[in-house]
Amino acid sequence: MxxxxxxxxxxxxxxxxxxxxxxxxxxxxxxxxxxxxxxxxxxxxxxxxxxxxxxxxxxxxxxxxxxxxxxxxxxxxxxxxxxxxxxxxxxxxxxxxxxxxxxxxxxxxxxxxxxxxxxxxxxxxxxxxxxxxxxxxxxxxxxxxxxxxxxxxxxxxxxxxxxxxxxxxxxxxxxxxxxxCDSPNTDGIDISSSTNLDIQHSIIKTGDDCIAVNTGSSFINITGVACGPGHGISVGSLGEDGADDRVEEVHVRDCNFSRTQNGARIKTFRGGSGYARKISFEQITLIDSKNPIIIDQHYTNDGKRESSSAVKVSDVTYSGVQGTSAEEQAITLNCSDEIGCFNIKMKKIKISSSVPGKKTHAYCNNAHGTSTLTTPKCPLPTQT
Missing domain, CATH: 2.160.20.10 (Single-stranded right-handed beta-helix, Pectin lyase-like)
Known part of the structure; x- marks a missing residue:
């Protein structure tokens, strides 16, 4: 049958x-x-x-x-x-x-x-x-x-x-x-080696990334997308197996994430090269989402030691991101100890816990830039 x-x-x-x-x-x-x-x-x-x-x-x-x-x-x-x-x-x-x-x-x-x-x-x-x-x-x-x-x-x-x-x-x-939500690798839209894309006013429910922007892509505009369930809207993953991957000019605006595993995400493997730059997430609404804001330059579970090479993450803006997080750690900027992330701008961020009585916090490692009117606080030292 x-x-x-x-x-x-x-x-x-x-x-x-x-x-x-x-x-x-x-x-x-x-x-x-x-x-x-x-x-x-x-x-x-x-x-x-x-x-x-x-x-x-x-x-x-x-x-x-x-x-x-x-x-x-x-x-x-x-x-x-x-x-x-x-x-x-x-x-x-x-x-x-x-x-x-x-x-x-x-x-x-x-x-x-x-x-x-x-x-x-x-x-x-x-x-x-x-x-x-x-x-x-x-x-x-x-x-x-x-x-x-x-x-x-x-x-x-x-x-x-x-x-x-x-x-x-x-x-x-x-x-x-x-x-x-439990269907494996069911990305909504995968983009690679493409330019000048406009995605708008759509509903995406998946078991993986709602939208994934991969290497060789640029000038990607994503507006008015409702994501959830799913793994959020992701740049990457980039740099797998030492690859030289490049993504730039990705702009996500007026989107909402409902009960997603991630929200606004950038993910790169250790040992890669290239860049992810000129990326923005603006006017984002969160509803009980895990990892609402996340940059992960350690995207691997293979236990490899840190490499001096990494995909450079820079010129990333988070503005007007508000709503609730399913986890206490609402902001994760887990940047490479060797390379780091630079010119990260965070402003008008307010993420509270979806669990009554819980507080949210941020983990910001080797990320450099500015942070204003951001809750939870995420200290971002300027580049020296």
């Missing part, structure tokens, strides 16, 4: 819009009965969509209230015309049947794609073991520039829900991601 598990919604290229030429997925042989493999029909439709010329917006229509079964599928290529190819998917359902260690949906080399609608996707696996061994993200975007994703729901991915790699100019809004 096959076990059906809701997984992340697929993002082909779908959008609500009126454009020409228009294709219908049924014309390419898609059955939509939830049992027949419609992968080839979608690939044929995608090929026609991308080859459509002209300056308009070629659109592929997918009927509402229909269920499509797709096996691991690569949607690849650029539009033949100058318009933005779109796929219209109103309230359809996709069943993704992954092969182990493959992406159920991989979209690569797509230019100017627009994704919108109210679709949902289910992941179909033959056993729970298949799910546990799958290393794939539900949806992976590679080298997709000027990408727009809006109004999509993703549920219970086997691993990360959305992965974005080597993309430029990505806009994500009004999406919902939902996985249990």
């Amino acid at each position: 096959q076990k059906l598990l809701a997984a992340g919604l697929f993002m082909l290229c779908f959008a609500i819009g009126y454009s020409q030429p228009t294709f219908h997925v049924g014309d390419f042989g898609a059955i939509g009965d939830g049992h027949t493999d419609d992968s080839q029909a979608f690939l044929k439709a995608w090929k026609q969509l991308c080859e459509a010329g002209g300056t308009g917006r070629p659109t592929l229509e997918i009927p509402a209230s229909t269920t499509f079964l797709l096996k691991p599928t690569l949607f690849r290529g650029e539009a033949g015309g100058t318009g933005r190819p779109t796929l219209e998917i109103p309230a359809s359902t996709f069943l993704l049947k992954p092969t182990l260690f493959q992406h159920p949906i991989l979209l690569a080399n797509g230019m100017a794609l627009q994704i919108a609608g109210y679709a949902s996707v289910m992941l179909m696996v033959s056993s729970l073991k298949d799910l546990e061994q799958s290393m794939a993200e539900a949806v992976h975007f590679h080298n997709c520039n000027n990408l727009q994703i809006t109004g999509i729901s993703l549920v219970n991915s086997p691993k990360s829900h959305i992965s974005i790699n080597q993309c430029t100019g990505v806009s994500i809004s009004r999406i919902q991601i939902n996985s249990p």
Whole structure:
């Protein structure tokens, strides 16, 4: 008996819009009965969509209230015309049947794609073991520039829900991601080697990071995201196995963390190199969150001794962070004894305990900068 598990919604290229030429997925042989493999029909439709010329917006229509079964599928290529190819998917359902260690949906080399609608996707696996061994993200975007994703729901991915790699100019809004708090490695959105991303007005519930910003990423704006449960919004981890990792210009604003394991987090491994800099967390609301503010330059459990090399963390601002902490230690700046963190700015911070009668405190090790109107107090000596 096959076990059906809701997984992340697929993002082909779908959008609500009126454009020409228009294709219908049924014309390419898609059955939509939830049992027949419609992968080839979608690939044929995608090929026609991308080859459509002209300056308009070629659109592929997918009927509402229909269920499509797709096996691991690569949607690849650029539009033949100058318009933005779109796929219209109103309230359809996709069943993704992954092969182990493959992406159920991989979209690569797509230019100017627009994704919108109210679709949902289910992941179909033959056993729970298949799910546990799958290393794939539900949806992976590679080298997709000027990408727009809006109004999509993703549920219970086997691993990360959305992965974005080597993309430029990505806009994500009004999406919902939902996985249990105890589901391993189910990051909401993983970002790597990408620039100019805007994520806003979304709800993310996961068993791992709601959003993780990894190496090679810059100019990432995250606004109005509700995170929880999950491990917070993280920069990193960076510097694993001595890697030279670099992240900069990450700005998180008007977000809330509800019963998360972490809130605003920066995490780097010992022995790495590179930098995490020009990062801000502003106007953040906390509800019973553990580790509301945390910089961890010792992110490893392998017992290795301290290294003279570390990813440099600098120019980090926390402003207007308020709410409650599930732990007494509400602020943790655990910076490297050899390298340290510099130009850390904390202002208008007020974090109290979610447990009546408890007080909060801060642990600030080798962190340098300024701290004003901050509770609990976190002394930050200036750099000498």
